[in-house]
Amino acid sequence: MEINDRGRLALGGCDLVDLAETYDTPLYAYDEAALRAACRRYRDALAGAWDDGLVVYAAKAFLVLAMARLVAEEDLGLDVVSGGELHTALRAGFPPERIYFHGNNKAPWELAAALEHGVGRVVVDNLDELALLSKLAGGRDRPAPIALRVTPGVEADTHAHLRTGHNDSKFGLRLSTGEAYRAVELALDEPGLDLVGLHAHIGSQIMDLAPFTAAARTMVAVAAEVRRHTGWTPAELNLGGGLGVPYLPGERAPTPEDFVATVALAVGEACDGAGLPRPRLVLEPGRSIVAPAAVALYRVGAVRELNGDRVMVAVDGGMADNPRPTLYGARYQVVPAGRPRDPAAVSTTVVGRYCESGDVLARNVPLPRLQRGEVVAFLAAGAYQVAMASNYNRFPRPAVVFCCGGRSRLVQARETLDDLLARDRL
Numbered sequence: 001m002e003i004n005d006r007g008r009l010a011l012g013g014c015d016l017v018d019l020a021e022t023y024d025t026p027l028y029a030y031d032e033a034a035l036r037a038a039c040r041r042y043r044d045a046l047a048g049a050w051d052d053g054l055v056v057y058a059a060k061a062f063l064v065l066a067m068a069r070l071v072a073e074e075d076l077g078l079d080v081v082s083g084g085e086l087h088t089a090l091r092a093g094f095p096p097e098r099i100y101f102h103g104n105n106k107a108p109w110e111l112a113a114a115l116e117h118g119v120g121r122v123v124v125d126n127l128d129e130l131a132l133l134s135k136l137a138g139g140r141d142r143p144a145p146i147a148l149r150v151t152p153g154v155e156a157d158t159h160a161h162l163r164t165g166h167n168d169s170k171f172g173l174r175l176s177t178g179e180a181y182r183a184v185e186l187a188l189d190e191p192g193l194d195l196v197g198l199h200a201h202i203g204s205q206i207m208d209l210a211p212f213t214a215a216a217r218t219m220v221a222v223a224a225e226v227r228r229h230t231g232w233t234p235a236e237l238n239l240g241g242g243l244g245v246p247y248l249p250g251e252r253a254p255t256p257e258d259f260v261a262t263v264a265l266a267v268g269e270a271c272d273g274a275g276l277p278r279p280r281l282v283l284e285p286g287r288s289i290v291a292p293a294a295v296a297l298y299r300v301g302a303v304r305e306l307n308g309d310r311v312m313v314a315v316d317g318g319m320a321d322n323p324r325p326t327l328y329g330a331r332y333q334v335v336p337a338g339r340p341r342d343p344a345a346v347s348t349t350v351v352g353r354y355c356e357s358g359d360v361l362a363r364n365v366p367l368p369r370l371q372r373g374e375v376v377a378f379l380a381a382g383a384y385q386v387a388m389a390s391n392y393n394r395f396p397r398p399a400v401v402f403c404c405g406g407r408s409r410l411v412q413a414r415e416t417l418d419d420l421l422a423r424d425r426l
């Protein structure tokens with residue numbers, strides 16, 4: 001937490017109360033240097049641990065044109081999951097060969113766009129998609145480079161909605177049914193496809209490294225098994241993202257360096273043990289790059305005293321710009337931006353302004369007595385918030401700024417009331 005010489009909360013050298021004045025609230029402010037530093041930490045850690053590796057930023061965590069540009073400048077790849085994310089990346093000038101196209105139900109037009117623009121990998125999720133892609137890719141000049149997403153059967157210790165590696169996940173080809181092996185055989189037989197590698201992603205906000213080790217070992221065992229059956233060896237192993245971040249004071253998460261070293265060690269040992277050549281190693285962090293780099297700023301409106309010396313304050317945003325508390329019971333550190341050092345005086349519940357009882361951003365957090373008009377900051381707000389924002393109750397979505405060296409720049413404008421009508425027809 002950065003506190004400036006006025007005793008106020010700051011980010012990238014920008015005073016957060018001033019930012020709220022300049023751009024209005026709700027506002028998402030990202031520290032650009034922190035975003036770049038996080039990209040570099042991952043890149044350097046992987047370069048130090050593995051001969052041939054690529055860090056691919058998972059755009060679903062947060063994507064605007066400026067973010068795609070930043071990721072390209074930092075030499076990372078980009079994981080996209082929709083035609084919209086692909087379009088954003090291409091418009092930002094992102095090199096298509098560093099784009100990985102994911103998704104469990106890609107539409108024919110999205111697959112066609114991926115082929116047309118020559119994305120680096122289409123990560124095929126299921127047999128149905130494999131058939132569809134084979135049809136679309138047949139007859140093109142060069143075979144389309146693909147990876148197969150495998151469900152490794154690993155249960156990560158995170159919220160059920162954030163787990164993706166277990167056997168009844170909606171994502172990926174199952175090992176338990178033999179579907180994954182079948183997909184390898186089919187893909188190898190397809191002249192329009194160039195099967196490059198295997199992929200697994202076990203979930204998100206994972207605070208313990210053991211499931212990553214388990215997934216890495218499982219995937220190498222799968223690669224060895226596939227080689228026995230087909231003679232094909234994956235040139236690339238992509239182990240997804242999922243590293244958790246601390247949201248509350250006192251919470252600790254493994255560092256990106258720990259995560260990378262753990263995965264590299266597990267893959268290296270398992271490959272050596274199985275007599276497999278070491279593949280190119282790809283990792284796809286999203287949250288751990290962007291979450292810690294941003295704050296969400298709200299202005300306090302109605303303040304209500306509750307029984308038993310508790311207070312409820314309503315802010316000018318809520319579940320439409322941050323559905324995480326409602327979706328996953330996510331919790332946050334909340335700080336009054338103008339007086340971050342003031343001692344806590346009362347247990348405060350921060351609610352949003354949307355017409356849902358579940359629209360509670362933070363429950364019973366110790367805070368100074370907040371006043372109407374005051375700016376509050378939610379820390380570690382950079383992932384899966386702006387990206388998931390909606391227009392529920394027909395509120396315009398917030399603005400997004402990047403801050404660096406005491407300067408701020410708008411990277412996504414606040415929606416206007418007329419923007420809300422732009423798609424309506426009478």
Ligand SMILES: Cc1ncc(COP(=O)(O)O)c(C=O)c1O
Pocket residue numbers: 058060061079102201203204205240241242243284285286287288
């Ligand atoms: C395939 C894939 N890769 C990477 C990620 C990024 O995960 P995280 O933001 O937890 O690092 C996700 C998100 O769940 C994903 O589905």
